[in-house]
Amino acid sequence: MLTQLKESSPLAPAWPTISDVHRVLRPLQEEADRVGKQVEQFAETLDRLSSGKQTNSQRDCAHAFDLVNAYRSIAKRTVLHLRETHASEKSKKLSRELRSRVQESSAAPEHITIHEKDSVDFSTTDDLDRWEQEEQTWHLLGLMLQVEYPSFDSTLKTEAEANRLQRPGKEEEIHQFSSERSVWFRFLASDDQAWERHTVVEWLKASARDSGQDFEKAFQDLETSANRGSGLWAHSWLHTKEAIKGQKRLRSWPQALAPDAPGIDDSLRTSNGTRSLITQLDPDAVTRQDRALETPDANFERATWLACWEMLRRGKDWEFIREWCQDRVEYWRAIAIRGEPRHPIAHDEKTLARTLPGNGWPSRALWRKSCALAAQTGVMDKYEAAVYGLLSGHLPSVLKVCTSWNDYIFAHYNSYLLRSFEQYVSVHLPDHSPRGLQDGTGAFTFSMTGGHRCQSGNQLIERMSRLKLLAKEAKDPFLLLQGSLIGKSFQNFVRSHGLELAHLQERTRTATKQPPREHEATSIDYERALVKPDDYQIIRVIAHILLIYQVLGFQVQSSEQDYGSETFIDSYIDFLSKAGKQQLLPLYASRLSPQRAASCLGRQLPLILDHGERQTMMRLMKQYEIDVPGVLNNQLQIIISERNSEAFPNQDGHGFPNLSILDKQSEKQQSGMQTIRDGFIGKVITDDQTDLINGFQWYLLLDGYWEQTLATGALLYKYFLKMSASRGLAAAQSLSITVKFSILSREKTKTILGHEVDLSKIYQYDENSMLGYQSARSSRGQDYSLKGYMPSVQRQSEKELYLLQRSQTFLGLEQLLDVLTALERWQAEMKRKPRDFELSRTLGKKWRDVLKEACILLESTLKPLLHGWLQDPQDEIEALQLEQIRNACLPEVILAYITVLNYSAHYISREYLLKALDVGAAIAAKDSDMARCFAATRRMPELLDVLAVTSKNMLVAEEFGQGNKRVSAKMALWSGKGSLSTAT
Numbered sequence: 001m002l003t004q005l006k007e008s009s010p011l012a013p014a015w016p017t018i019s020d021v022h023r024v025l026r027p028l029q030e031e032a033d034r035v036g037k038q039v040e041q042f043a044e045t046l047d048r049l050s051s052g053k054q055t056n057s058q059r060d061c062a063h064a065f066d067l068v069n070a071y072r073s074i075a076k077r078t079v080l081h082l083r084e085t086h087a088s089e090k091s092k093k094l095s096r097e098l099r100s101r102v103q104e105s106s107a108a109p110e111h112i113t114i115h116e117k118d119s120v121d122f123s124t125t126d127d128l129d130r131w132e133q134e135e136q137t138w139h140l141l142g143l144m145l146q147v148e149y150p151s152f153d154s155t156l157k158t159e160a161e162a163n164r165l166q167r168p169g170k171e172e173e174i175h176q177f178s179s180e181r182s183v184w185f186r187f188l189a190s191d192d193q194a195w196e197r198h199t200v201v202e203w204l205k206a207s208a209r210d211s212g213q214d215f216e217k218a219f220q221d222l223e224t225s226a227n228r229g230s231g232l233w234a235h236s237w238l239h240t241k242e243a244i245k246g247q248k249r250l251r252s253w254p255q256a257l258a259p260d261a262p263g264i265d266d267s268l269r270t271s272n273g274t275r276s277l278i279t280q281l282d283p284d285a286v287t288r289q290d291r292a293l294e295t296p297d298a299n300f301e302r303a304t305w306l307a308c309w310e311m312l313r314r315g316k317d318w319e320f321i322r323e324w325c326q327d328r329v330e331y332w333r334a335i336a337i338r339g340e341p342r343h344p345i346a347h348d349e350k351t352l353a354r355t356l357p358g359n360g361w362p363s364r365a366l367w368r369k370s371c372a373l374a375a376q377t378g379v380m381d382k383y384e385a386a387v388y389g390l391l392s393g394h395l396p397s398v399l400k401v402c403t404s405w406n407d408y409i410f411a412h413y414n415s416y417l418l419r420s421f422e423q424y425v426s427v428h429l430p431d432h433s434p435r436g437l438q439d440g441t442g443a444f445t446f447s448m449t450g451g452h453r454c455q456s457g458n459q460l461i462e463r464m465s466r467l468k469l470l471a472k473e474a475k476d477p478f479l480l481l482q483g484s485l486i487g488k489s490f491q492n493f494v495r496s497h498g499l500e501l502a503h504l505q506e507r508t509r510t511a512t513k514q515p516p517r518e519h520e521a522t523s524i525d526y527e528r529a530l531v532k533p534d535d536y537q538i539i540r541v542i543a544h545i546l547l548i549y550q551v552l553g554f555q556v557q558s559s560e561q562d563y564g565s566e567t568f569i570d571s572y573i574d575f576l577s578k579a580g581k582q583q584l585l586p587l588y589a590s591r592l593s594p595q596r597a598a599s600c601l602g603r604q605l606p607l608i609l610d611h612g613e614r615q616t617m618m619r620l621m622k623q624y625e626i627d628v629p630g631v632l633n634n635q636l637q638i639i640i641s642e643r644n645s646e647a648f649p650n651q652d653g654h655g656f657p658n659l660s661i662l663d664k665q666s667e668k669q670q671s672g673m674q675t676i677r678d679g680f681i682g683k684v685i686t687d688d689q690t691d692l693i694n695g696f697q698w699y700l701l702l703d704g705y706w707e708q709t710l711a712t713g714a715l716l717y718k719y720f721l722k723m724s725a726s727r728g729l730a731a732a733q734s735l736s737i738t739v740k741f742s743i744l745s746r747e748k749t750k751t752i753l754g755h756e757v758d759l760s761k762i763y764q765y766d767e768n769s770m771l772g773y774q775s776a777r778s779s780r781g782q783d784y785s786l787k788g789y790m791p792s793v794q795r796q797s798e799k800e801l802y803l804l805q806r807s808q809t810f811l812g813l814e815q816l817l818d819v820l821t822a823l824e825r826w827q828a829e830m831k832r833k834p835r836d837f838e839l840s841r842t843l844g845k846k847w848r849d850v851l852k853e854a855c856i857l858l859e860s861t862l863k864p865l866l867h868g869w870l871q872d873p874q875d876e877i878e879a880l881q882l883e884q885i886r887n888a889c890l891p892e893v894i895l896a897y898i899t900v901l902n903y904s905a906h907y908i909s910r911e912y913l914l915k916a917l918d919v920g921a922a923i924a925a926k927d928s929d930m931a932r933c934f935a936a937t938r939r940m941p942e943l944l945d946v947l948a949v950t951s952k953n954m955l956v957a958e959e960f961g962q963g964n965k966r967v968s969a970k971m972a973l974w975s976g977k978g979s980l981s982t983a984t
Contacts, residue, residue: 205315393418498564
């Protein structure tokens with residue numbers, strides 16, 4: 001499995017390094033602090049309500065609706081909390097918008113107006129606005145699920161919502177004497193599309209009611225903008241009335257003034273003298289006489305009709321409107337609005353009698369046609385036309401006052417719904433309406449939709465997104481998300497925008513990196529993107545809507561179709577990780593396809609450094625049935641495949657750079673040798689390398705998987721050694737210190753063998769045994785066992801022996817780093833040599849003792865490299881790689897070791913020169929694997945040179961101390977001053 005790391009697809013995500021995390025930590029932490037509580041509530045609710053296994057017959061509806069209601073409750077509580085802080089700011093903002101609508105000219109262009117934000121900074125209300133949008137989105141999702149799964153009896157929060165949104169039944173049959181309200185209920189019960197449109201219209205009313213300004217406060221602002229006070233005396237056309245009374249007093253005329261009275265056009269004019277005033281005060285006087293009102297009265301009239309529009313737009317019933325008009329002595333307006341069949345059912349007979357139409361015509365079709373005719377012609381203000389258009393379904397008149405995306409949807413769906421109702425009545429109750437309306441003759445031949453045919457929800461949203469007048473709101477992700485739910489195109493929405501989000505994340509290196517698909521654009525403008533990588537709220541909402549659809553049976557597969565959809569869940573996991581919510585990652589990753597879950601968690605695990613948190617994460621991944629080995633394998637595969645062409649060992653014979661331990665530029669010192677380079681291992685460890693090391697530590701927590709763990713560790717060593725010394729040795733050294741084979745062995749054998757075993761202690765180096773094993777291995781093949789030649793191995797079980805054999809590569813590479821560490825330690829001690837150590841016996845002895853310890857450590861760590869090192873590859877590819885490593889490392893290490901022995905002999909004892917010559921003898925031995933390395937790298941002349949220098953040093957070196965007699969005899973033999981008998 002691990003050999004596939006080299007051949008891994010370039011589809012691997014970009015690796016978020018530690019510096020990347022720190023760079024974005026501050027804004028992420030602010031976001032996490034602001035929504036941290038909600039984030040945890042969302043996760044707890046998801047875990048609690050979706051943990052149970054549901055049958056297909058249940059379709060998991062109960063869990064889905066519970067999730068929607070729970071998420072909506074979280075958003076609603078947040079909205080209420082934010083309103084306590086920002087309510088006054090938002091109220092002022094909405095008041096300004098209303099005043100601007102009242103004060104605009106009645107001759108304004110007949111098109112949709114999108115009001116730009118005030119120049120004042122409303123950033124303090126942005127959170128409130130977005131949480132209101134989120135609450136509305138959850139509300140809409142719940143309603144659309146009700147439409148999609150009508151058999152499910154959901155539990156709604158309030159009785160008003162239950163009455164408004166509970167679909168009528170078909171129990172009651174309709175006939176020619178049925179009231180229009182009964183026919184309306186039957187229409188909603190019979191027509192699925194009508195019920196869906198009715199649901200959307202009611203949601204739009206509720207959204208306007210909940211997110212807008214309090215109506216009474218709003219109308220007080222309207223009265224103020226119309227230059228009126230409050231109270232009964234302040235209503236009606238006060239200024240125009242006074243002007244008419246003045247003319248009647250001047251003319252001593254007790255009756256109503258006629259518009260054609262002599263001289264009336266010149267004497268009865270507006271205050272500014274531009275137009276003639278009306279002569280009578282009935283509501284139709286303005287349009288009937290084609291005369292004007294005084295400017296304050298015109299503003300008041302516009303404000304009053306705007307108030308009526310707002311009441312209908314917010315879903316206020318006729319009873320509320322009637323009381324409002326009664327308080328202002330405007331009864332006729334309530335009568336003109338009366339007749340809407342969609343008002344909620346009254347709960348007492350007295351209210352029911354006032355609300356429903358009387359015992360006259362059972363149908364209000366003529367009334368609606370009259371409202372449509374009034375909306376088209378014969379009104380003084382566009383808001384009056386909009387009110388009549390809303391009641392009748394006349395679309396063009398309503399569009400003139402639409403100021404938002406939701407207003408636009410509301411106008412169309414309201415018109416489509418009433419048009420469908422008229423068609424339903426004409427088909428099922430042809431005698432229910434006057435025949436003149438059925439024939440389409442006379443004044444009622446105009447189109448209710450302005451000549452456009454009805455569009456589906458998806459078609460309408462697509463059209464709206466292309467309108468220039470809605471261009472600004474078409475960039476709001478919440479509005480387009482709501483539009484996708486209305487248009488039933490959510491799957492396409494998340495797929496297309498998920499792919500776009502993935503490309504943006506590739507550019508910003510904050511999450512997954514994937515190459516463009518063939519059908520995708522390769523260049524995406526960040527500013528024009530709908531969902532941006534740092535918009536964590538919309539990412540969270542979309543991710544949880546996807547999870548809800550999963551609860552309903554939608555399965556995510558590892559396919560091109562679902563990649564974009566999963567990007568939102570993946571991005572949310574990325575946000576949770578950066579925000580410090582690591583304990584939530586497995587919950588959400590378990591909702592991804594197995595391959596994507598491994599990739600997603602593989603990017604996050606190296607960033608978790610605390611051992612306790614790692615243990616918790618491992619437990620949670622197992623709890624949610626995540627492929628833990630796949631995750632651990634993937635976390636390393638990501639970065640290695642990212643650097644595949646640069647650093648992975650190849651098969652051209654030059655896959656690993658030669659070690660550079662000796663300072664080739666230095667002059668030969670007192671011993672006649674080159675010196676060891678200071679800090680040749682280096683100190684710099686990149687963030688990527690740190691992440692790899694941290695990632696490998698997770699394998700210590702993975703029960704079993706011995707071969708995969710050791711192969712992964714060996715792969716990391718190779719990866720680091722493939723780099724130049726200044727880039728990879730420090731990381732390899734850190735790996736050898738952080739994850740020692742002894743520690744790994746004790747952790748793994750607990751579950752593999754049932755008891756803790758340190759296999760590194762079993763592998764006790766013995767030179768004679770190793771030479772015998774090496775010779776046997778050369779003659780009998782690579783698979784020849786250690787057991788016959790290693791006394792410490794003979795006592796072990798077959799399982800332990802198998803584990804030891806499978807760990808040879810990892811252990812051998814660790815041994816190499818132990819040698820390099822010992823060499824660097826020796827060089828560090830040499831640099832600490834006291835300047836006056838020749839004069840001070842105390843300082844000199846102390847320093848020599850420390851240097852001797854460094855020599856002893858180096859000698860013990862080097863022994864495994866002298867015989868059979870890295871001679872147990874697992875396959876042919878690894879055999880070539882190990883040969884490259886041996887050629888790149890072993891000659892330099894041996895030359896450096898001989899150099900160390902020569903220098904140590906000068907300061908400690910001449911016996912180190914003997915050890916150096918013994919190394920030369922070992923290299924010259926028959927079938928020596930070290931000799932092949934020197935020959936392959938053409939460094940045999942260098943070896944002969946240093947051995948010659950060693951022999952020379954042995955002849956001229958001075959002995960420090962008596963030393964061992966046997967050693968001294970051998971030294972005498974090498975120098976030509978002794979005999980063989982004395983040496984033996």
